Amino acid sequence: MATSSETPTVSLREAADLLAGDALFLDVREQGEWDLGHVPHAVHIPLGVLEDRVADELSDREREVVVYCAHGRRSLAALATLRALGYERSRHLSDGFEEWEKSGFPVVVPSTLEPDQRRRYSRHLLIPELGEAGQRRLLESSVLLIGAGGLGSPASLYLAAAGVGTLGIVDDDVVDESNLQRQIAHSTQRLGDPKVESARDTLTGLNPDVEVKTFNERLSSENIDRILAEGWDVIVDGADNFPTRYLVNDASVWHGIPVVHGSIYRFEGQATVFQPGEGPCYRCLFPTPPPPELAPSCAEGGVLGVLPGVIGSLQANETIKLLTGIGEPLVGRLLLFDALSATFTEVALRRDPDCPVCGEHPTVTEYVDYAEFCAAR
Amino acid sequence: MSVVRIPPTLRTDTGGEREVIAEGETVRDLLDDLMARFPTLDGKLEYANVYVGGEDIRTRDGFETPVSAGDTVILLPAMAGGSSAENAPHFPRG
Numbered sequence: 001m002a003t004s005s006e007t008p009t010v011s012l013r014e015a016a017d018l019l020a021g022d023a024l025f026l027d028v029r030e031q032g033e034w035d036l037g038h039v040p041h042a043v044h045i046p047l048g049v050l051e052d053r054v055a056d057e058l059s060d061r062e063r064e065v066v067v068y069c070a071h072g073r074r075s076l077a078a079l080a081t082l083r084a085l086g087y088e089r090s091r092h093l094s095d096g097f098e099e100w101e102k103s104g105f106p107v108v109v110p111s112t113l114e115p116d117q118r119r120r121y122s123r124h125l126l127i128p129e130l131g132e133a134g135q136r137r138l139l140e141s142s143v144l145l146i147g148a149g150g151l152g153s154p155a156s157l158y159l160a161a162a163g164v165g166t167l168g169i170v171d172d173d174v175v176d177e178s179n180l181q182r183q184i185a186h187s188t189q190r191l192g193d194p195k196v197e198s199a200r201d202t203l204t205g206l207n208p209d210v211e212v213k214t215f216n217e218r219l220s221s222e223n224i225d226r227i228l229a230e231g232w233d234v235i236v237d238g239a240d241n242f243p244t245r246y247l248v249n250d251a252s253v254w255h256g257i258p259v260v261h262g263s264i265y266r267f268e269g270q271a272t273v274f275q276p277g278e279g280p281c282y283r284c285l286f287p288t289p290p291p292p293e294l295a296p297s298c299a300e301g302g303v304l305g306v307l308p309g310v311i312g313s314l315q316a317n318e319t320i321k322l323l324t325g326i327g328e329p330l331v332g333r334l335l336l337f338d339a340l341s342a343t344f345t346e347v348a349l350r351r352d353p354d355c356p357v358c359g360e361h362p363t364v365t366e367y368v369d370y371a372e373f374c375a376a377r
Numbered sequence: 378m379s380v381v382r383i384p385p386t387l388r389t390d391t392g393g394e395r396e397v398i399a400e401g402e403t404v405r406d407l408l409d410d411l412m413a414r415f416p417t418l419d420g421k422l423e424y425a426n427v428y429v430g431g432e433d434i435r436t437r438d439g440f441e442t443p444v445s446a447g448d449t450v451i452l453l454p455a456m457a458g459g460s461s462a463e464n465a466p467h468f469p470r471g
Contacts, residue, residue: 242457263456266385270456286455290424336451340395347428347451350436 008079009094015066016105023064026054026090028078029097033070037107039100047074050081058087065090072096112136117209121163134324135163139209141323142166144232146219146248148199149173150308151238151262151315153185158316159236160203160210164323167203167210170227171195172218182305219244221367224251234319235259238312242289243370249274249282250367253358260318262311264303267339269311272330272349273318276358279331284352284359289370307339379407381450384425390417399450404429405440407450425454 010018019025025042027034034044045053047069058065065087069075075092082090093100101107111118113125113132117139124130124138141164145152148171156167173195175186183195190198196214203212215227219239224247237248237259252259252274259274261282274281314335321327336345356364381399383391391397392415401407404427412419427434428451434442444450 240457242455245455245457265456268385285426286424290455334453336453345431345451347431347453348433348436350433352435 008091010066010091012093012095012100012103012105015068015093015100018064018066019106021064023066024058026058026065026067026078026082027069027097028067028074029069033097035110035112037101037109039068039097040106040108042068047078050078051085054082054085054087061086062089063087066093067091068093068097068100070096070098117163120207120209124162129326130324134326137324138163138320139165141233142168142231143234143236143319143323144168144170144227144230145236145238146170146244147238147240148183148185148195149179149238149240150182150264150303151312152236153183153199154309154312155236155238155260155262155315155319156199156203157185157206158313159319160207160212162316162320163207163209164319165209165211166213168213168215168227168230168232169196169199170215170217170219171199172216182303182308184309219247221247221369224248224367228255228257232257234322236315236319237261238308238315245282246289246370247367250357250364252276253281258322260315260322262308262315264307264311266302267304267307269307269337269339270334271311271314271318271337272334273322275322275329275331280349280351281355281358283357283364284355285334285349287352287356292371304339307337310337310339378446379444379448379450381407381411382452384452384454384456386454386456387418387421387425387452390421391415402443403440404434404442404444404450407444408440421454422452425452427452 025039027038027042027044028047028050030046043057045057065082067075067078067082067090072092072094079090079092111132113135118125121135124135125132143159143164145156145167148169156169159167175190175193175195175198177191179186180188185199185202186195194216196216200212200214203210217223228251235248235252235257237245239245239248248259253276256276258276261274262271263269318329321329332349334347334349353360356362378398378400380396382396383394388394399407399410401410408422429442429444429448
């Protein structure tokens with residue numbers, strides 16, 4: 001039986017052999033260090049609380065213990081404590097965990113995902129570019145969707161499925177029969193209900209990890225700052241009218257929040273990312289709305305039901321890339337999709353130094369409530 | 378001779394054509410040719426962005442940007458639609 005007279009240190013090699021046996025590994029580092037990786041099957045008790053907690057974790061004082069920290073200093077202090085408490089077969093890894101890891105001995109990174117989350121997001125976790133870190137980032141992210149209609153439906157469904165932790169939805173409309181040809185977040189049972197409530201129930205039904213914040217109101221210069229103040233990482237713009245487009249753009253520039261833009265008309269759609277400070281904004285592209293007589297007549301509209309599915313899904317894709325920092329987002333590029341010819345075309349968008357909002361000498365410095373074109377028709 | 382893509386919002390002015398062939402060595406010539414053949418386009422093009430070879434003419438030589446045979450020219454007016462523009466007094470409906 002080992003006694004306190006025994007050499008109190010173990011080498012990396014000895015420790016690796018002990019790991020295969022019955023010895024208990026005790027990690028006395030802080031939580032943040034533990035979270036980045038530790039020896040398999042180790043028990044974690046930070047040095048500061050070792051004396052209070054060790055008896056709970058380790059009732060058998062005869063058991064062989066290998067205590068370790070990052071470099072071997074804290075573990076030496078822990079060793080003194082352990083021996084004073086009667087754990088006579090304890091020794092410490094004098095080279096420390098960092099050398100252990102560098103030398104290629106086994107390390108496990110503890111999961112911060114719940115077991116059911118590991119199952120739900122398993123196909124994300126398998127992708128090296130996303131993995132657990134990417135999934136955690138999605139779960140901690142907040143995305144604001146402008147509109148719960150054609151674009152907002154597929155975008156919000158995919159973002160909820162992906163596990164984006166908080167989704168905000170702004171829409172003051174109610175579910176109408178004519179919406180259901182394309183607005184797949186809603187259903188026949190919800191006719192007449194506020195869209196934000198219908199969408200919330202669909203999204204939380206799909207994924208209970210997601211918290212949905214509803215804003216059953218019409219976006220305006222009066223409420224946009226209040227809504228944006230809740231803190232959003234990305235805005236998904238699926239509005240269907242120019243006044244909202246310009247409000248969202250100007251607010252995003254002033255609040256520094258990227259906008260994933262999508263728009264659709266009949267068989268054609270567009271998507272891009274407006275990243276304040278890095279790329280152009282909507283006003284670099286279209287400095288002011290066209291005069292009402294040149295805006296397409298509202299009665300002449302119409303859209304192929306699947307088209308917002310394509311564009312809204314592209315918006316969800318861009319949003320996930322922005323949140324996780326992977327890939328090349330559509331910053332400075334406008335992607336055009338033509339459903340009839342099944343072709344994508346890309347054009348370059350550049351920042352306009354004379355842009356009225358994000359240019360060098362801005363002329364628009366407060367919100368503009370443009371008239372609603374269609375209301376007068 | 379170049380192909381000009383007509384956006385959906387302007388197709389009523391081109392007899393429904395999605396693409397039309399236009400003659401000219403610069404963007405200005407092309408647009409003049411278009412407006413001569415489709416007069417109702419006059420006054421509507423100034424709100425459209427024009428792309429030659431995927432580049433905004435504002436970042437090149439504006440209306441004097443040369444157009445080579447075989448270049449595709451894209452006219453792009455602002456589109457607001459998020460769902461359909463059928464009756465949009467309510468917004469945002471996306």
